[in-house]
Amino acid sequence: MNHLPLLDDFGPLSPLSHAPVPAVARRPAQLVGNTPVLWIDRPFAPPGRGFFAKLEGCNPGGIKDRPGLHMIGQARRRGLLLPGAPVIESSSGTLGLGLTLAGLTYGHPVTVVSDPGMEPSVVRLLTALGAYVDQVQTPHPTGGWQEARRERVAELLAAAPGAYCPDQYANPDNAAAYRPLAAELIAQLGQIDVLVCAVGTGGHSAGIAAGLREHSPDLKVIGVDSVNSAIFGQPAGPRLMRGLGSSIHPANVDYAAFSEVHWVAPGEAVWACRRLARRHYASGGWSVGAVALVAGWAARTMPPGTRIAAVFPDGPFRYLETVYNDAWCAEQGVLGVEPPEEPDEIAAPDECTVTGWTRCSQVRDPLGRPQRRTTPRTAGVR
Structure with a gap:
């Protein structure tokens, strides 16, 4: 079998083994x-x-640190997110952590719209990291908690001119x-x-x-x-x-x-x-x-x-x-x-x-849509 070397292949590490020293962040x-x-x-x-x-x-907050940083960085590069403008997005938790890291990195206040299913520990963590957590209380009759959160995001965006929503569901970034x-x-x-x-x-x-x-x-x-x-x-x-x-x-x-x-x-x-x-x-x-x-x-x-x-x-x-x-x-x-x-x-x-x-083994888009976009979005300030 073709496989990469595993720890067991070499036996236990010696106390004198020297691992590479990681770079200082x-x-x-x-x-x-x-x-x-x-x-x-x-x-x-x-x-x-x-x-x-x-x-x-x-990663510091999980896998969605990657898109949190990338979506905000790309929005700033394209002029869709102006310096200091608010970022507002729906999240069940992990993207909220990534966006909070991006807000800290680039200097943007972050509002995470979630629901009662978000663990209290995550609410407390997001708050400690500087985000504001806005929780919806009633699910959408057909779209559940996600659609209820998206509607709340739209309300908050309308009330905050210049605010930006990364729209993780549709943003190619x-x-x-x-x-x-x-x-x-x-x-x-x-x-x-x-x-x-x-x-x-x-x-x-x-x-x-x-x-x-x-x-x-x-x-x-x-x-x-x-x-x-x-x-x-x-x-x-x-x-x-x-x-x-x-x-x-x-x-x-x-x-x-x-x-x-x-x-x-x-x-x-x-x-x-x-x-x-x-x-x-x-x-x-x-x-x-x-x-x-x-x-x-x-x-x-x-x-x-x-x-x-x-x-x-x-x-x-x-x-x-x-x-x-x-x-x-x-x-x-x-x-x-x-x-x-x-x-x-x-x-x-x-x-x-x-x-x-x-x-x-049969996979299809239930809505019959054409293939997803593969080019970056050109709009996003709402």
């Missing part, structure tokens, strides 16, 4: 990127069969921000055969896939979604999981990039998160658990030697009172749920309403 934004990769095998795959996890939780992540993966792993990504706004799956395909043109991309998410054609419904899935259809989702999609239920993601933590000392939230479950399946079922990269968007700390809290998980009915060895399969994404881990 002068600004927190310089800490973003160059995240490590960790080999994951058991209990998701047998020894020798596993996947490489890109640990984006090692969101996807473009992940090209450096693709370059990092190529430098770390070389040829990549399969990419496994959670899908929410569609930014990181689109951007990483586009960058990797320049080096690995036969790349297979597996999208990971939540049950009750509308992105790939399932009916929208209340979702316990944050950070993946959507009640709307983001324009940044590059449907043509995906070879297949898997839907994962909350209890299955909790199981995977906790197994990651116990075995590998590296875990995260809902997206991490769902991605690990699917990447492990790919490692078990694809030919030996297949090089699989999986993106872990965040770390575990914001989920200590949810995913890693036995009482909360028991109350939600997601404690002790062990996923099956194989997902159910459906022939079309709207064949039935899925309630647990399910796979579909």
Whole structure:
């Protein structure tokens, strides 16, 4: 099997080993990127069969530090965001952290519009970092919390002339921000055969896939979604999981990039998160658990030697009172749920309403839209 050297290949590190000394950052934004990769095998795959996890939780705030900085920087460069003008955006948490970092970096006040599902610890953290958190209290009748947040963003923009909304759902700069992540993966792993990504706004799956395909043109991309998410054609419904899935259809989702999609239920993601933590000392939230479950399946079922990269968007700390809290998980009915060895399969994404881990190899835009934009946006001040 063709694989990169692992720590076990060389034995334990000597106390006298000298690791390279990292550069000293002068600004927190310089800490973003160059995240490590960790080999994951058991209990998701047998020894020798596993996947490489890109640990984006090692960024100061998580994976969305990348688009937060890039979207704001590009808006300033194009004159869409004037010096000192407010930034207002909808977020369930991680992009809020990235935009707050961008606000600190470039000198902009940031308002994060969220909902009661945002963990109190994240509200407190965003506030401590200098952001203002505005929470909507009632979901939109058809678009859920996301559409309610977007409507509130529009209200705030109308009341603040010169304010800027990055619009993570449709801004091509969101996807473009992940090209450096693709370059990092190529430098770390070389040829990549399969990419496994959670899908929410569609930014990181689109951007990483586009960058990797320049080096690995036969790349297979597996999208990971939540049950009750509308992105790939399932009916929208209340979702316990944050950070993946959507009640709307983001324009940044590059449907043509995906070879297949898997839907994962909350209890299955909790199981995977906790197994990651116990075995590998590296875990995260809902997206991490769902991605690990699917990447492990790919490692078990694809030919030996297949090089699989999986993106872990965040770390575990914001989920200590949810995913890693036995009482909360028991109350939600997601404690002790062990996923099956194989997902159910459906022939079309709207064949039935899925309630647990399910796979579909037919991927299409449920709205029948033309391909997403690949050029930067030229407007954005509202």
